[in-house]
Amino acid sequence: MIGSNVAKYRKEKGISQLELSLLMGYKSISVVSGAEIYYKGKHFNLEHLLKISEILEVDICKLITC
Numbered sequence: 001m002i003g004s005n006v007a008k009y010r011k012e013k014g015i016s017q018l019e020l021s022l023l024m025g026y027k028s029i030s031v032v033s034g035a036e037i038y039y040k041g042k043h044f045n046l047e048h049l050l051k052i053s054e055i056l057e058v059d060i061c062k063l064i065t066c
Contacts, residue, residue, distance in 0.1 A: 002044060003036040005063045009056045023055045024048065 010020055017029040017036070024031070034042035044052065053060040 001066060002049070002064055003038055006044065006052055007036045009058045009063070013056050015056070020052070020055065024051050
């Protein structure tokens with residue numbers, strides 16, 4: 001659910017997974033792409049969600065609710 005919310009708001013802002021990853025301080029898309037689809041149990045932690053909410057200018061509550 002959280003991953004799909006992040007993907008939704010990321011796409012609304014026109015930001016790619018790579019762009020979001022770079023803005024979060026990562027050099028590859030593995031964190032973002034894996035967590036968006038919950039690949040092998042990967043997920044966003046609270047620090048990730050805080051950064052994402054700031055980058056996407058979305059209230060963090062919108063990322064963690066249905």
